[in-house]
Every structure is written in structure tokens, then in C-alpha cells.
Amino acid sequence: MNMGTSKTSEYTEKEIAIANYAKALSHPARIAILNLLVKKQACICGDIVDELPLSQSTVSQHLVKLKEAGLIKGDIDGASVCYCIDEKEWKKAMAQMGELFQTLLTTKVKCC
Amino acid sequence: MNMGTSKTSEYTEKEIAIANYAKALSHPARIAILNLLVKKQACICGDIVDELPLSQSTVSQHLVKLKEAGLIKGDIDGASVCYCIDEKEWKKAMAQMGELFQTLLTTKVKCC
DNA sequence: CATATTCATCGTAAAATTACGATGAATAAT
DNA sequence: ATTATTCATCGTAATTTTACGATGAATATG
Numbered sequence: 001m002n003m004g005t006s007k008t009s010e011y012t013e014k015e016i017a018i019a020n021y022a023k024a025l026s027h028p029a030r031i032a033i034l035n036l037l038v039k040k041q042a043c044i045c046g047d048i049v050d051e052l053p054l055s056q057s058t059v060s061q062h063l064v065k066l067k068e069a070g071l072i073k074g075d076i077d078g079a080s081v082c083y084c085i086d087e088k089e090w091k092k093a094m095a096q097m098g099e100l101f102q103t104l105l106t107t108k109v110k111c112c
Numbered sequence: 113m114n115m116g117t118s119k120t121s122e123y124t125e126k127e128i129a130i131a132n133y134a135k136a137l138s139h140p141a142r143i144a145i146l147n148l149l150v151k152k153q154a155c156i157c158g159d160i161v162d163e164l165p166l167s168q169s170t171v172s173q174h175l176v177k178l179k180e181a182g183l184i185k186g187d188i189d190g191a192s193v194c195y196c197i198d199e200k201e202w203k204k205a206m207a208q209m210g211e212l213f214q215t216l217l218t219t220k221v222k223c224c
Numbered sequence: 225c226a227t228a229t230t231c232a233t234c235g236t237a238a239a240a241t242t243a244c245g246a247t248g249a250a251t252a253a254t
Numbered sequence: 255a256t257t258a259t260t261c262a263t264c265g266t267a268a269t270t271t272t273a274c275g276a277t278g279a280a281t282a283t284g
Contacts, residue, residue: 022137
């Protein structure tokens, strides 16, 4: 029995990509950082630390995760660093997530 | 110095809500489950296990997390359970996440 | 040059997440 | 009634995440 077994051994690229973006957004501190970057309408740096209930090193780690996910970029500007939304990458991210959202929103569910 | 200290001791409700939704989506298995629920256009149950590279108990745990986040619902149907997208809750979730996305997309960043 | 500021990184500890097998409860089938 | 199927939960181990202080590199300021 069980001839047509189709247990996948991996996930699709898309699934992994979306999960990674979601992971980058899965902590309130990182959402707060993104909001700060927009609200201040300027590339703040250590100011982020002042606005969050976290130490400098912890904030730095969150910034690394946002950078790794490609959601923000940080340019060195003298002694300080200028962080801001990476518009181009952000759009790519949102396009991928939006695709999933749209599918789930528009597909008519007819059960339960 | 530092008179106007405004280090927040907490995050906003919105930040926490968005982070929670993102956390629910932060694992490829859970993205795959959502896609399966849509693709099959029917409330599958243990079939999910056959399609994923995970054990039954692990899949069950992922389903719990999706349920806790309010993204899916599961109705008991005899011996099996019928899972499907919770349309109403899903729309609420997407509205909240979409709000953040829109803000970050439309706000003109003028730095870096 | 000496000192201060800004930020990243290292080491470490605590907590959360992920995954599995084993077990059990509930319903269905024989 | 017995047996099989479906799913949740428990216990546990391995890994990842979160957070902090300490330290260090780089630039700016005195």
C-alpha cells in the first residue's frame, strides 16, 4: 500500500523565502525599529537604542537580522551608522508575502 | 543630561500583534500548510502529514500554532479533523500587516 | 596625542522553538 | 466488543533565539 507516496523531503524556495521574511518580522523590537525608521523620516542610528527597552548590543543584533533579511541597510557615516529602509529590497519582500496573502484571501474556502 | 529620556518599557499593541502574526508565518512548514489548505480546496487533515517531511506530532504542533494565531480553524468531523483557513481572522491579520507594509512602501525615504 | 562617542562582536546564560516517539482519547469499522 | 484510524498531548533532546555586559575598532573632539 501507499504506492503514491509524495512526502516531500524539502520545502519550496518560495516557502522558505516567505518564512525567512516573516522570521525577520517576528519580534516586536524589530517591528518597532522599522516604524522608527519611517517615523523619524531620517536615518537614525543610536537613537533607536534610546527608544527601545533594550541594551545597545541587543538592538545591534536586531539590526543585523533586519539587514540579513534585506529589509534595511546601514551606511557608515563617520563614527555613526545611518540605517534606513531598503526600499528596493523591501518591495521584493512585500511582493513575495503579498502573493501568499492574495492567494489566501481570494481563494474561496468552501468547508468547515 | 538626558532630561527627555523616552526609553519605552513596552511595545505597542500593534507592534506585538504584527510580530505575533509574523511569528506564526516564520516556519516553512507552516507556510506549506497554508498553501496546502488552499490548493486542496478542501479541508484536509492527516493528509498534511503525508505531504510534509515531518512526523504527525510535529505537524500537529504547527497546526496548533496556526490556530493560536487565529489563521486557521479546525472543526472536529468524526474521527478526523477538518482544517481550513479562517477567512475572517485571516483578513484581520492581513489588514494589520498590510498597514505596516503600506506605510513602509509609501513613505519616501530620503537618506542613505 | 588623549579622550569621548558610536557601533559591532564575543562570550555566556536563560528561554523558546523544533522535532520525535510514545501514549492516550475519541470515533469508525468489523 | 474488538480493532483500526485519527489526532492531541506528554516527555525529552537538540537547536535557535533573545538578551546582557564587556571589550574592541573606528572616527570625532578636545
